[in-house]
Amino acid sequence: MPKHFVFIVNEAAGGGNVRKLWPKIVEQLNQLNIEYRCTKTNFVGDAIQITKRILSAANDRLNNELVIVATGGDGTLHEVLNGCKEFYESHPSPTQVPIAFLPIGSGNDFARALKISDNWKTAIQQILSVKSPKPLVVGKYNNLNEGSTGYFINNFGIGLDATIVHNANHSIIKRNPILGKFSYIFAALNVIRTFKPVKTEVYYGENNQFVREFTKGFLITVTNIPYFGGGVNIVPTASPSKNSLDLVLIEKPSVRQIIIFIINLLAKRHLKLKFVTHLSKKSFTIITDGNRFGQIDGEESSSQSFNIKFETSTYSFWVN
Numbered sequence: 001m002p003k004h005f006v007f008i009v010n011e012a013a014g015g016g017n018v019r020k021l022w023p024k025i026v027e028q029l030n031q032l033n034i035e036y037r038c039t040k041t042n043f044v045g046d047a048i049q050i051t052k053r054i055l056s057a058a059n060d061r062l063n064n065e066l067v068i069v070a071t072g073g074d075g076t077l078h079e080v081l082n083g084c085k086e087f088y089e090s091h092p093s094p095t096q097v098p099i100a101f102l103p104i105g106s107g108n109d110f111a112r113a114l115k116i117s118d119n120w121k122t123a124i125q126q127i128l129s130v131k132s133p134k135p136l137v138v139g140k141y142n143n144l145n146e147g148s149t150g151y152f153i154n155n156f157g158i159g160l161d162a163t164i165v166h167n168a169n170h171s172i173i174k175r176n177p178i179l180g181k182f183s184y185i186f187a188a189l190n191v192i193r194t195f196k197p198v199k200t201e202v203y204y205g206e207n208n209q210f211v212r213e214f215t216k217g218f219l220i221t222v223t224n225i226p227y228f229g230g231g232v233n234i235v236p237t238a239s240p241s242k243n244s245l246d247l248v249l250i251e252k253p254s255v256r257q258i259i260i261f262i263i264n265l266l267a268k269r270h271l272k273l274k275f276v277t278h279l280s281k282k283s284f285t286i287i288t289d290g291n292r293f294g295q296i297d298g299e300e301s302s303s304q305s306f307n308i309k310f311e312t313s314t315y316s317f318w319v320n
């Protein structure tokens with residue numbers, strides 16, 4: 001069946017690079033003679049509202065033809081996913097409009113995990129070569145303190161990586177089209193020195209009957225894919241095709257341990273280190289004692305003491 005593609009375009013992604021690229025992409029789409037339309041986002045969170053409007057305007061026939069193409073970075077894809085999930089939670093349907101991804105943001109970790117090309121022309125060809133939607137696992141979080149829920153495609157971090165995201169997002173480097181790619185590295189070098197660890201409890205098992213306590217939680221990351229922070233291979237075995245989420249937790253390391261960790265990270269052996277905790281589960285709850293930043297798919301959440309239940313969920317994606 002011919003597909004109708006709706007591009008939700010975040011021109012602010014990729015340090016503003018998308019604004020320059022988009023006219024070229026439009027030219028290419030016209031040359032390819034495919035059926036498409038596009039909507040540009042105007043502010044943070046707009047892609048959630050746009051997605052919900054698209055889905056509520058589609059009827060049953062269109063539902064089978066539509067593909068929503070998140071066009072930007074991981075934050076744009078995150079918003080499109082949450083728009084879809086919110087819509088179908090209030091309008092249950094046997095079929096879901098699938099999400100495709102045209103990765104032209106700064107980090108593009110989801111694309112890296114799914115081997116979607118970072119060359120936009122190739123990525124468009126990849127989208128056009130898909131024959132049918134594929135269900136993929138996404139993370140669901142339930143913030144038990146706030147009573148809010150949401151979904152993530154990549155990772156939910158508390159502490160170190162979240163503070164790095166906070167600092168990177170507020171640095172002028174992030175808005176630079178060339179240096180933007182390195183904004184996380186610059187921020188990391190500073191935060192690793194200054195970050196204050198946080199007391200953390202992790203509950204898991206059928207009825208949360210197992211608990212692990214960490215007095216000096218430093219890096220606390222729940223991930224659905226191998227990468228975080230723009231290409232760091234934090235859990236090489238993580239996959240959105242596996243019905244589990246991976247937790248990596250490191251307590252405040254010494255300088256020696258940081259060096260050992262980096263060397264082992266490069267050799268993909270870091271999860272075997274004694275001072276690194278790695279759990280792969282369908283569900284767990286993390287409680288932290290002390291206000292720290294959180295990051296969800298690279299977008300920061302406010303500084304707070306977290307009490308979060310994580311579980312797996314699924315959504316339909318237009319990927320090979």
Ligand SMILES: Nc1ncnc2c1ncn2[C@@H]1O[C@H](COP(=O)(O)OP(=O)(O)OP(=O)(O)O)[C@@H](O)[C@H]1O
Nearest residue numbers: 013014041042044045073074075076105106107108
């Ligand atoms: N018109 C807009 N102006 C400013 N910000 C916007 C606009 N539309 C969307 N946004 C916000 O831009 C932020 C960054 O988008 P996105 O994450 O897609 O790009 P990126 O940061 O370059 O990529 P990545 O997350 O892969 O590093 C998101 O929080 C999104 O809500």
